[in-house]
Every structure is written in structure tokens, then in C-alpha cells.
Amino acid sequence: MSFDVIVVGAGPAGAAIAILLAERGLRILVLDRARFPRPKICGEYLSPETLRILDRLGVLKAVDDAGATPLAGMRISAPDGTAVTGTYRTIGPWRPYRNHALALRREVLDAILVDRVRALGAELRERTRVTDVLVADGHAVGVEAMDAETRVHVFRAPLVVAADGRGSVVARRLGLLRAHPLQRMALVTYVRGVSDCREVGEIFVDPPDYAILNPVAPDRVNMSVVVPLAHAAAWSHRLEDFFAARVSQMPHLARRVAGAERVAPVQAMGPLAYDVAPPTIGGLLLVGDAAGFYDPLTGEGVFSALHGAELASEVAAAALKAGECSAERLATYQRARRRTFAAKARFTHALQFVVAHRRLANLTAHLLVKRPALLDLLLGVVGDYVPPGLLLHPARFG
Numbered sequence: 001m002s003f004d005v006i007v008v009g010a011g012p013a014g015a016a017i018a019i020l021l022a023e024r025g026l027r028i029l030v031l032d033r034a035r036f037p038r039p040k041i042c043g044e045y046l047s048p049e050t051l052r053i054l055d056r057l058g059v060l061k062a063v064d065d066a067g068a069t070p071l072a073g074m075r076i077s078a079p080d081g082t083a084v085t086g087t088y089r090t091i092g093p094w095r096p097y098r099n100h101a102l103a104l105r106r107e108v109l110d111a112i113l114v115d116r117v118r119a120l121g122a123e124l125r126e127r128t129r130v131t132d133v134l135v136a137d138g139h140a141v142g143v144e145a146m147d148a149e150t151r152v153h154v155f156r157a158p159l160v161v162a163a164d165g166r167g168s169v170v171a172r173r174l175g176l177l178r179a180h181p182l183q184r185m186a187l188v189t190y191v192r193g194v195s196d197c198r199e200v201g202e203i204f205v206d207p208p209d210y211a212i213l214n215p216v217a218p219d220r221v222n223m224s225v226v227v228p229l230a231h232a233a234a235w236s237h238r239l240e241d242f243f244a245a246r247v248s249q250m251p252h253l254a255r256r257v258a259g260a261e262r263v264a265p266v267q268a269m270g271p272l273a274y275d276v277a278p279p280t281i282g283g284l285l286l287v288g289d290a291a292g293f294y295d296p297l298t299g300e301g302v303f304s305a306l307h308g309a310e311l312a313s314e315v316a317a318a319a320l321k322a323g324e325c326s327a328e329r330l331a332t333y334q335r336a337r338r339r340t341f342a343a344k345a346r347f348t349h350a351l352q353f354v355v356a357h358r359r360l361a362n363l364t365a366h367l368l369v370k371r372p373a374l375l376d377l378l379l380g381v382v383g384d385y386v387p388p389g390l391l392l393h394p395a396r397f398g
């Protein structure tokens, strides 16, 4: 069978673009090295605007039925213990898709998306690892892949979508991956027995670390601690000890989880941030983490993966219809990405600066205690439904 598009990776980015293009009647092949359901290291927070796209993809009902936890807002604790709680609410004309975010295990979310890919008739080949991207005359023309029985396959299509996440083999083979100066590591586990952890997510800022509690299921809280990579390096064989030590150094977090019990091994991932240069060849689009990643603090990774797939699907469908997947034509997608994500990226960089400086983090928390409307505005930006530019005019909305 011949295909219009090969999608490498069936995580949120790959599944979303496969769904959107299959809905347009295109013939899609999706390849993933994993077999679903598969685990994924993640804070497992889904912003309110993510829910809009999940609905568009036809999976929000399944997400609800799977028992996703509605989160009315976020509680943020500063280094000195000052705590503020913001809610997702309408800010001027900007309304959250629902007045809550969601917490859901990625194993569950990603399997729901993959089921939708299958239901729409796209061909999904699991346990098939893409090993190379085939390039001819300045064009990606297909991929080479190996199945679980180590058989090598070559698949060809006029368009290849790299959605193979961090360390994307496609980005690596084309020399597009770049190291990032922000060198951090995440330690992620599940705990149970955290009292009253059900209605909001909780962020603990304690430079140089921060931690997030996210209630993904009844009495199961995703606990993520982000630390400087250099601090973790010597502990790579004693992650559990390092995790416990780090938690005990964050007094407000330690008090919050006192008496709670860890119910899963600690998993580590780092360095978290990296850049990916835009491709210069035709026939290729990069979506989701394959196009770069910064930091999980503001929890927009899944949103960016899904929204990036929306943007890419428009450009891909038009290019395929015109029979021309040239680099120039596909560069429209890169421009749309920049326009769409640049302001939030500036916001998250500024926020990183605040959470990295104890005094500044405390002062910001003191200000937000006095200005709860500003906190809700901030949460609207974090939740992806309020334009970050509004923070420059807080008097109007915050």
C-alpha cells in the first residue's frame, strides 16, 4: 500500500497529526518503537486549552471516561512558604475551554489518542523503530525502520512527519539537534497518602529546585522534582536516595508529603532542554518535542505537541493537495510555529528567571497575595488560553 504521509512516533504530536490528516482522507502510516499503552515520564498535567484540542480530535469524552481529575487551579508555594492559589476563569474575552485543567496518566491519554488513530483507518505499526530518514535531491522521501523481529523495512511517502519526541532520530540524523544552556534533570514518581490533594495542582518553588504535585488518580499523585543536572550527576546509581534528600531540603514540600508513601520507582530524565533547528530540506515537518523542548514548569508540552500538529496539518494538507512538499512551502509551518509559540516561550523564560532566584520568587508571591486577579491572569497564560502579551497590561485585566 502507498501512503501520503509517514508519521514517525505516535505520542500526542504524532497521533494528533495522524488523526487530523486521516480525517481529510489522506493515507497515513504511523510508526512507533513502543507498544501502546506505554509509560512516559511526564508531570501529566493537561492545560485548559489542551482540552479544546482533545475535543477537536474526538477524544475528550474518552479522556473524561478514563477518570481524568479536573484541576480548578494551581497552588504555588514560594521559598518562604507564602502560598497563593489561582483559578482558571474567564479573563476579559478569554474563556477557558472548561473552567479546569486535567490530570491524567500519560499511559492512558496516549493510548486513547492511538485508539483514535486506528479508528480513523490510519495504519499504525507498533514496535517499529525508525532508524534513518531517506533523503534524495534535498527532499525527505521516506524512512528506514526495524521491526520487533529485526527485519528492516523501507517506507516511502511524499511527506515525512517527525513526531518522535526528545532525541528525535530524524532530527539527529539530519544534524538539527542543539544542546541548550539550561541544564536540568527531572525526577518523577508517584506517591499516595498526600492529604487533600485532589482539586488543584501544587507547585513548590525552592531554588535551585522546584517540585510539582499532580493528583492523576484517586490517591495517586504524580510527584516531579526538577533539579540542576550537575547536582544529580554523582547520584545516577542512587536516584531514590537523591530524590529523598532533595525533597527533605525543600521544607514546605517535605511537610506537605510527610506521611505519604512512594508507590513507584523514581525515574530520571535530563538534560531537559534542547533546541532543534528548522529543517532545510523538503518533504519534512517536525512536530512536538521533536521540534525542541525547554522546561516542564509551565506544563505546556502536550498542548504544544497538539497545537503544533494542528498548525502542521493545515500546511501538510495544502502542500499534498498542490502536489508540492518543497522546503519553501513547508516553511509556512515554521513561521506559524514562531508566531504562535514565541510569546509563551518568552513568558516561560521570564518565569524561569523568577523561580531561579529566591528573593524574586518570594517578592512575586507577596505581590500575588495582594493581587489575586493578577494570579488568575498568570494562570490563564500558563493554561494557554490567555495571550501572554496581556501581562504587559495587568491594570486592565489583573
Ligand SMILES: Cc1cc2nc3c(=O)[nH]c(=O)nc-3n(C[C@H](O)[C@H](O)[C@H](O)COP(=O)(O)OP(=O)(O)OC[C@H]3O[C@@H](n4cnc5c(N)ncnc54)[C@H](O)[C@@H]3O)c2cc1C
Pocket (backbone or CB within 6 Å): 008, 009, 010, 011, 012, 013, 014, 031, 032, 033, 034, 040, 041, 042, 043, 044, 045, 046, 047, 128, 129, 130, 131, 163, 164, 165, 166, 168, 169, 186, 187, 188, 224, 269, 272, 287, 288, 289, 290, 296, 299, 300, 301, 302, 303, 305
Ligand atoms: C519531566 C517532564 C515533565 C513534563 N510534564 C508535562 C506536563 O505536566 N504537561 C505537559 O503538557 N507536558 C509535560 N511535559 C512535556 C511532554 O511530556 C512532552 O512535551 C510531550 O510528551 C510531547 O509529545 P510528543 O508526541 O512530541 O513526544 P512523546 O510523547 O515523547 O512521543 C514520541 C513517540 O515517538 C516514539 N519514538 C521515539 N523514537 C522513535 C523512533 N526512532 N522510531 C519510532 N518511534 C519512535 C516514542 O515511542 C513515543 O511514543 C513534561 C516533560 C518532562 C520531561
